[in-house]
Amino acid sequence: MSIDLFPKKPAVTSAQTQQVKSWLYEILQIDHRTVISLSQLQCQDLNCPPIQTAIAIMTTPHRVIRIHKAIPDITYNDVVEAITK
Amino acid sequence: MMTSYSQIPVTVLTGYLGAGKTTLLNRILTHEHGKKVAVIVNEFGEVGIDHKLVVNADEEIFEMNNGCICCTVRGDLIRIITNLMRRRDKFEHLVIETTGLADPAPVIQTFFVDEDVSAKTSLDAVVTVVDAKHIAQHWDAEEAQEQIAFADIILLNKTDLVSESELLELEQRIKSMNLMCKIYRTQNSEIEMDAVLGVGAFQLERALQIDPEFLGEDAHEHDDTVKSVAIVEAGELYLPKVNAWISQLLREQGVDIFRMKGILNIKGIDERFVFQGVHMLFDGTRDRLWRTDENRQNELVFIGRNLDPAKLKADFLACMY
Numbered sequence: 001m002s003i004d005l006f007p008k009k010p011a012v013t014s015a016q017t018q019q020v021k022s023w024l025y026e027i028l029q030i031d032h033r034t035v036i037s038l039s040q041l042q043c044q045d046l047n048c049p050p051i052q053t054a055i056a057i058m059t060t061p062h063r064v065i066r067i068h069k070a071i072p073d074i075t076y077n078d079v080v081e082a083i084t085k
Numbered sequence: 086m087m088t089s090y091s092q093i094p095v096t097v098l099t100g101y102l103g104a105g106k107t108t109l110l111n112r113i114l115t116h117e118h119g120k121k122v123a124v125i126v127n128e129f130g131e132v133g134i135d136h137k138l139v140v141n142a143d144e145e146i147f148e149m150n151n152g153c154i155c156c157t158v159r160g161d162l163i164r165i166i167t168n169l170m171r172r173r174d175k176f177e178h179l180v181i182e183t184t185g186l187a188d189p190a191p192v193i194q195t196f197f198v199d200e201d202v203s204a205k206t207s208l209d210a211v212v213t214v215v216d217a218k219h220i221a222q223h224w225d226a227e228e229a230q231e232q233i234a235f236a237d238i239i240l241l242n243k244t245d246l247v248s249e250s251e252l253l254e255l256e257q258r259i260k261s262m263n264l265m266c267k268i269y270r271t272q273n274s275e276i277e278m279d280a281v282l283g284v285g286a287f288q289l290e291r292a293l294q295i296d297p298e299f300l301g302e303d304a305h306e307h308d309d310t311v312k313s314v315a316i317v318e319a320g321e322l323y324l325p326k327v328n329a330w331i332s333q334l335l336r337e338q339g340v341d342i343f344r345m346k347g348i349l350n351i352k353g354i355d356e357r358f359v360f361q362g363v364h365m366l367f368d369g370t371r372d373r374l375w376r377t378d379e380n381r382q383n384e385l386v387f388i389g390r391n392l393d394p395a396k397l398k399a400d401f402l403a404c405m406y
Contacts, residue, residue: 003332006369017200035164039198054149058160
């Protein structure tokens with residue numbers, strides 16, 4: 001597998017981002033005022049999938065979880081699995 | 086980062102304490118340029134006018150490390166921008182003033198990576214105010230070098246306090262560190278608003294406009310750790326080699342590369358490939374078609390520390406078809 005630095009990136013809607021965030025708030029049982037940042041990141045390592053979603057949950061201490069999918073492809077179970085890992 | 090008319094343009098304002106940032110900020114807020122501007126500042130008291138859209142920020146920097154890529158984001162900005170967007174109809178431009186010793190990278194990376202922020206806003210430019218009289222005392226400071234390296238626009242301020250030869254020397258030195266920036270000489274941060282607002286510096290399709298003077302062997306006569314490396318070459322590139330080279334470069338030197346920008350001519354493809362990057366974050370895309378009368382020239386600029394110009398060029402040339 002070769003790395004493509006100029007991919008056609010998956011389009012992400014606001015609704016998709018908010019859906020993942022709402023799952024996180026629900027599963028983690030955290031206040032909706034807590035900032036959650038979702039970022040689709042390309043990885044330059046051949047051992048990684050081309051697009052990952054990095055999620056920063058800005059509690060104290062903050063937490064970063066990773067899901068090896070683009071945001072539109074993330075399911076509720078993906079979020080549960082990433083949190084419990 | 087695609088720009089659409091509904092995205093709020095964002096200006097990042099940086100510079101050492103006393104350089105003239107707040108003076109510029111107050112000019113932006115009071116000038117009748119027809120734009121309604123919201124501002125995020127570090128200290129309320131600095132803004133000298135009563136302005137309803139001024140928000141105070143307390144820096145919260147979070148490291149997003151996905152194992153391969155490390156980037157930093159400003160959690161406070163994400164929160165503030167989310168809240169400001171509830172008053173979206175009240176402003177057309179956002180200015181973020183950083184602290185005097187700030188590293189601009191976390192601010193810029195926040196706009197690159199956070200999905201909500203990048204959907205609602207569009208980075209317009211990093212404007213750095215430099216005190217022409219006192220910058221000499223800070224050249225070696227990491228913060229000063231970062232603020233210059235990240236700038237799209239530099240206001241070389243307080244020019245009334247230094248001589249013409251000193252100004253020329255300063256401009257030469259700034260350009261050797263950051264050849265992409267545009268420098269304006271100012272007094273009291275007086276500048277046309279068009280020069281600092283609506284710049285479009287982060288639009289991928291913008292030409293690099295590399296000054297040929299800085300392509301020469303003696304372009305780096307200053308012994309600064311931070312320098313710019315520009316590569317301009319005709320020829321077609323083999324895309325798999327480009328992908329491999331840049332990927333390795335980002336892995337091994339991403340921490341030291343402040344900004345990179347480029348336009349590439351790829352073998353067998355009629356679209357321009359354009360990219361920009363901040364440290365390990367890379368944003369590349371296919372752009373418009375090369376015009377039939379256009380010189381299909383590869384242009385790349387790297388701004389960073391500990392860069393080896395000869396190696397960068399050699400590795401680039403190895404990607405030629």
